[in-house]
Amino acid sequence: MTALPILEPATDESCCTPAGAPALGADEAKQKALVFKALADPNRLRLLSIIKAESSGESCVCDLTEPLDLGQPTVSHHLKMLVEAGLLHREKRGTWAYYSLVPGALDDVAGLLADL
Amino acid sequence: MTALPILEPATDESCCTPAGAPALGADEAKQKALVFKALADPNRLRLLSIIKAESSGESCVCDLTEPLDLGQPTVSHHLKMLVEAGLLHREKRGTWAYYSLVPGALDDVAGLLADL
DNA sequence: CTTATACATTGATGATGGTCAATATCCGGG
DNA sequence: CCCGGATATTGACCATCATCAATGTATAAG
Numbered sequence: 442m443t444a445l446p447i448l449e450p451a452t453d454e455s456c457c458t459p460a461g462a463p464a465l466g467a468d469e470a471k472q473k474a475l476v477f478k479a480l481a482d483p484n485r486l487r488l489l490s491i492i493k494a495e496s497s498g499e500s501c502v503c504d505l506t507e508p509l510d511l512g513q514p515t516v517s518h519h520l521k522m523l524v525e526a527g528l529l530h531r532e533k534r535g536t537w538a539y540y541s542l543v544p545g546a547l548d549d550v551a552g553l554l555a556d557l
Numbered sequence: 558m559t560a561l562p563i564l565e566p567a568t569d570e571s572c573c574t575p576a577g578a579p580a581l582g583a584d585e586a587k588q589k590a591l592v593f594k595a596l597a598d599p600n601r602l603r604l605l606s607i608i609k610a611e612s613s614g615e616s617c618v619c620d621l622t623e624p625l626d627l628g629q630p631t632v633s634h635h636l637k638m639l640v641e642a643g644l645l646h647r648e649k650r651g652t653w654a655y656y657s658l659v660p661g662a663l664d665d666v667a668g669l670l671a672d673l
Numbered sequence: 674c675t676t677a678t679a680c681a682t683t684g685a686t687g688a689t690g691g692t693c694a695a696t697a698t699c700c701g702g703g
Numbered sequence: 704c705c706c707g708g709a710t711a712t713t714g715a716c717c718a719t720c721a722t723c724a725a726t727g728t729a730t731a732a733g
Contacts, residue, residue, distance in 0.1 A: 465606035470599035481597040483586035490581035490673045536679045551667035
């Protein structure tokens, strides 16, 4: 499992909210918590911010290492977590790896908060 | 420091967004990460969900221990973290402690995501 | 094929976090 | 004043995490 189902279309339900359980179930809560875990680190928030602010919409690892004052392996690790959370998209062109925001992903997270 | 400044009015800035740094600064990132840390646990998400679903708008600890299948000290610990994150409000009436959602707090978190 | 560059992975370490048992505190009733 | 119930706090234990050094992988250049 690389991408989390929470932020995907996930059309396996009939429609809208399941409306079955009166409150958040244990499994749903665990899945949603994974997304917030990905956001629960200052450096990962900064990574998202930097990538979002980039005019081209994407950044390579080499441009992200310096502003965060972190080692390259650490930055790669954080980026991987953000990709697995469904927040970032990774595209490798040549020797470089370009990371970009998944369109609407942050809005989906906001939606997670709305229908808690 | 009991309440986090992020979700407070925080009118110490002139207006709107600081617009100084081109991206998220280290200190801002640290503060915002604290809020997401509070949300990065399945049981805390369930606590918020249960309290939100309550028709009275509030729940006491005794009503929250059973549905989560956790010990009372653990529930109190989670509730404290949510209060310190500015998401829950605590009001003690008699022997009981009633927890309720801080109005607009979840919307403010959504706003945090919007202007990353 | 060799080398250099960009990035990912592994392993280790120190720090943080979730949970519980035990205990403390606060409040209402008798 | 004493007792019992509801909640908070403390201390400890185990798991997870953030970070780095070292190494592995892949791609482009020569």
